[in-house]
Every structure is written in structure tokens, then in C-alpha cells.
Amino acid sequence: MSRVAGAGWLTLLYKELLRFWKVAFQTILAPVITTLLYLLIFSHVLESRVSVFNGEVRYTAFLVPGLVMMSVLQNAFANSSSSMIQSKITGNLIFILLPPLSPADFFLAYVLGAMVRGIVVGLGVFVVTLFFVPSLIAMPHPFWALAFALLGSAILGTLGLLGGLWADKFDQLAAFQNFLITPLTFLSGVFYSIHSLPPFWQTLSHLNPFFYMIDGFRYGFLGLSDVPPSLSLAIVAACSLLLSLTTLLLLKRGWKLRH
Amino acid sequence: MQALAGVSLAVEQGEFFGLLGPNGAGKTTLISVLAGLTRADSGSARVLGHDVVSDYRNSRRALGVVPQELVFDPFFSVRETLAIQSGYFGIRDNGDWIDEILHHLDLTSKADANMRSLSGGMKRRVLVGQALVHKPPVIVLDEPTAGVDVELRQNLWAFIRKLNRDGHTIILTTHYLEEAEALCGRIAMLKSGLVVALDTTKNLLARVSGLAVRLVAERVPGAWQSRVTSHEGRVFTLGIERYADLEALLAALRVEGIAIDELALVETDLEQVFLKIMGAGRALPGAAE
Numbered sequence A: 001m002s003r004v005a006g007a008g009w010l011t012l013l014y015k016e017l018l019r020f021w022k023v024a025f026q027t028i029l030a031p032v033i034t035t036l037l038y039l040l041i042f043s044h045v046l047e048s049r050v051s052v053f054n055g056e057v058r059y060t061a062f063l064v065p066g067l068v069m070m071s072v073l074q075n076a077f078a079n080s081s082s083s084m085i086q087s088k089i090t091g092n093l094i095f096i097l098l099p100p101l102s103p104a105d106f107f108l109a110y111v112l113g114a115m116v117r118g119i120v121v122g123l124g125v126f127v128v129t130l131f132f133v134p135s136l137i138a139m140p141h142p143f144w145a146l147a148f149a150l151l152g153s154a155i156l157g158t159l160g161l162l163g164g165l166w167a168d169k170f171d172q173l174a175a176f177q178n179f180l181i182t183p184l185t186f187l188s189g190v191f192y193s194i195h196s197l198p199p200f201w202q203t204l205s206h207l208n209p210f211f212y213m214i215d216g217f218r219y220g221f222l223g224l225s226d227v228p229p230s231l232s233l234a235i236v237a238a239c240s241l242l243l244s245l246t247t248l249l250l251l252k253r254g255w256k257l258r259h
Numbered sequence B: 001m002q003a004l005a006g007v008s009l010a011v012e013q014g015e016f017f018g019l020l021g022p023n024g025a026g027k028t029t030l031i032s033v034l035a036g037l038t039r040a041d042s043g044s045a046r047v048l049g050h051d052v053v054s055d056y057r058n059s060r061r062a063l064g065v066v067p068q069e070l071v072f073d074p075f076f077s078v079r080e081t082l083a084i085q086s087g088y089f090g091i092r093d094n095g096d097w098i099d100e101i102l103h104h105l106d107l108t109s110k111a112d113a114n115m116r117s118l119s120g121g122m123k124r125r126v127l128v129g130q131a132l133v134h135k136p137p138v139i140v141l142d143e144p145t146a147g148v149d150v151e152l153r154q155n156l157w158a159f160i161r162k163l164n165r166d167g168h169t170i171i172l173t174t175h176y177l178e179e180a181e182a183l184c185g186r187i188a189m190l191k192s193g194l195v196v197a198l199d200t201t202k203n204l205l206a207r208v209s210g211l212a213v214r215l216v217a218e219r220v221p222g223a224w225q226s227r228v229t230s231h232e233g234r235v236f237t238l239g240i241e242r243y244a245d246l247e248a249l250l251a252a253l254r255v256e257g258i259a260i261d262e263l264a265l266v267e268t269d270l271e272q273v274f275l276k277i278m279g280a281g282r283a284l285p286g287a288a289e
Helices: A008-021 A024-046 A059-090 A103-129 A142-166 A170-186 A199-205 A209-222 A229-253 B027-035 B056-061 B078-088 B095-104 B120-132 B150-165 B177-183 B201-207 B222-227 B244-255 B270-280
Strands: B016-020 B063-066 B138-142 B169-173 B186-191 B194-200 B211-217 B228-232 B235-240 B260-266
Touching (some): A008 A024, A024 A059, A059 A170, A059 A209, A103 A229, A142 A170, A142 A229, B027 B063, B027 B169, B078 B095, B078 B120, B120 B138, B120 B150, B150 B177, B169 B177, B177 B270, B194 B201, B194 B270, B222 B235, B222 B244
Parallel strands (some): B016 B186, B063 B138, B138 B169
Antiparallel strands (some): B186 B194, B211 B235, B228 B235
């Protein structure tokens, strides 16, 4: 028996990973198939009707990075939020409240676990969609894509943790997801370029942080974006920092955890 | 709502300490404060000198808690559950100790079974195992034997006694008062958030003086009505001062022609003490502040 001080968060991360891996059909395969259905339907209906980036890119090639990022974001949120709410409702949260885990340990484990799940699902979607758009393998800016995938999944993992902490029942978490996360994701330019929108909706889209995640991530695949990727990166990084600090503060106070 | 009203008590290292009280007395809240699950509005709590808020890492390392609720993580097997719990305390390569825990809790054959497939009693024993994985010097057991069958309860207590002999401090809450009487060297009784008794088990038992007689009959003699301490159907419990009073009781029964179906002397037990103290319901001087 050997004791490594401060290493508890690694076990919590391992538990988070093992948790979704044990139900991989539900947590990895199912979202990949759902996203593939989006691709098949939207590309079939819109490929010949929608022009993006002045016709420089096929609609399906435009759509794929958006769908990959949407999968990353949604699954990162799903992982941390479902893990937290299940632990709260079943009462087994006590197993991680009793050990000497710090607020930062909690945060790191839950958010990294969510990031891993989001990115694994995103990779799965990417690999499958390559059959439809093989040219996407030649990514002009892979590190930009990676940076947005990491930051985007961290933000949604953090939001999932916050949602899971806040909600006292599944119903409340579903409201958080259906009235906040899903609209922000769907209205972020996954399925269209915001330049195709009327000016009012274009302006409104610029207030949606998810738009910058999708647009910046797409830049990594296509070399084209609605706004400069550096601006998107700055906004996404600022959002990530703000959310992380807020969550860490709430965890330190024991918000909804220690009464 | 105030769950604890100025509780002040110290448990010495190596003690087997009982925490008794009716539902809602504040036992679980007190344990939750010690474990850092609940934050006290005022005052402080320390485990082996480590403050549970400002030095929570060391206080939690020193403490193993068996929670009252039967909770488990349905994703994992028994062994995984124990290994993961060890890891939360930064402990690796804990297989030997986990094997020993599984053996003592009679769970070896279930080591690789998923938690969902276990009976309530088995899940309870895994909770005990989880509290012990990091070999804490202080072990808190909040109703650990609820739902555990008699034989396994005996095994569990033999294991906990061994841990106590090895130097672990044990704090126990239980509704089985005979368990507390047999195991605990000292007992605190809580009522409505107050410590209403705090003494050695021996001294507490001595608080209920005299003897009691359990009589099964149609009625008790008229002169003995005032001695009835409890009455349920044909079963009467009467208090007597000395053994010689038994002769007077028998004589009175004979004179009034009351047939005795059953008669037995009852020795003082913790239940009587508990009922007496809970009935009084005031904080004892020096026990609470």
C-alpha cells in the first residue's frame, strides 16, 4: 500500500472515464450514429440548395466540422452533468465528499473526464464522416481545430458540472439542457453560415459563445471562417476562464454539495 | 431548523464510543459535521487535532465513515468500488488490504460482482469496507448493522472489535441498544440536538437503580399499582427496591387470588436507561454547553 498525496483526483478522473466506457454503446456509439443521421439528412436535402463561403466549399464539407464540434460539445456536457446528477440523486456522491479531495481536484476530474468523452465522440464522428468527405483529412490548420476542441469541451464540461450541481432532479437538468445548451448549440452556425442570416440575427449570433467555438473549429478544417479565428480563440478562452473560476469558487463554497 | 444546539464533547483516542438518541436527535448531523458534509453555523470540530474545515485534508484522511443511507455506484464491482475509494485517498497497490477487508466482511466470493446484484446486507458491508480502505485511525459507523443478518452482524462486530483493539477509535450510532451496551465503553445520548447524557456505559447502567419484575397476569395487586412502570395487555413491569420485595409481591398476589402465568426478574439494561433519560429530556449539567 503506497500513498501519493494529492493524487486522489486522478482516481476520480479514472472513475469518470470508466463510468462512460462501461456503457460505451450509449455514450459513444449512439451519439456517433445520431450525428451521422444529421449528416445524411441535411446533406441530402441541402447540398444542392445552400451555398456557403461564396461557393468555395461544398455544403457537406461545411457541415461536417460543425457536426463534429457539436458532438464534442454535447457529449462533454452530457458526461459531467449526468455523472454529477446521478451521484447526487442516488446518494453515492458521498464517496467523493468524504475523501480529502479539494475543489480543484473535483473540477479537474469532472472537466477532464467530460473533455475526453467529448473528444472521443468527436473523433468517432470525424472518422465516420470521412467516408462522405474524404478531403477533410487534409486539415490546413489542425492545431486551431485542436485548440477549439479542447477549449469548447472544457467549457461544456464545466457547464455540465455547474448544471449537475445546480439541479436537484433530472427534470431541472433537462430544462438546463433543452432551454440553454441545445438552442445555443443549434443556433451557433453548425448547419449554416451566419452570413446567410438577416443582419439582426447575425448580430445576435455574435453574442452566442458557441458560434465562436464552431466557427474557429471549422477554420481548422477549411481554412475559412465567418470571423477571424484569433478573435474566436480569445473569446472562447475568456469564456472558459470565467466559467472555470466561477465553478471553482462555487465548489470551494461547497455550493449544493456541503450544507 | 436547528439540528444541533451547542454540542460539546470529546472522544478519546482508542475509545469505542456510542452515540445514541431517537430519530432526529442530531446524531447524523453531528457525524456529518465531523466528516465535512455539513458545515456548522458556529463552533469547531476536530479529528485527531485536525480542524474539519481549515485542515480538511488531514481530518478526512483520519476519518472513515459508514453512512446510514444504503448508497452505491451501480457502474462498478465490489473490488472496483473499494479500489476506487482507496484511490480517492491517494492510495495505490491496496490489493492486500482490500482482500483482507473482503475476507472479514465475508464478501470474497462477491468481489467481482456488480454492486447492483448484491443484497441490502451485502451492500451495507461494502459501505463498511469503503470506510476502512484507507485504514483510518477514527472510524464512524452510522447504523452499520441495519439490515444485516445476525450471523454476519456478529462477524462484523468481531472485525470492528479487532480494529478497536488495534488502536482504532470507533464511534457508533445504532438503534440496537444491546449492541451499544455490549460494545461501547462510553456513551453520549442526544435529544433534540442536545447531549442529555455522557458517561461510561457502566455508570449509565447504574443510573437506573433497583430491579424490575416482569409479570404476566390478569392484573396486579391494588397496593402494587404505583410500582407499575410499563403495562401492555397482560404483561406488567414493576419496579422493586430489593429481592426481599419479591416475597411481598408474591404474598399480595396470593392474597388477592391472582393467578401468575409468568414471572421473571429483569436486570437493568441500556434500553431502560435510554427510556428514562429520553423521558427526562433535559441536558445534563456538564454534558452540554
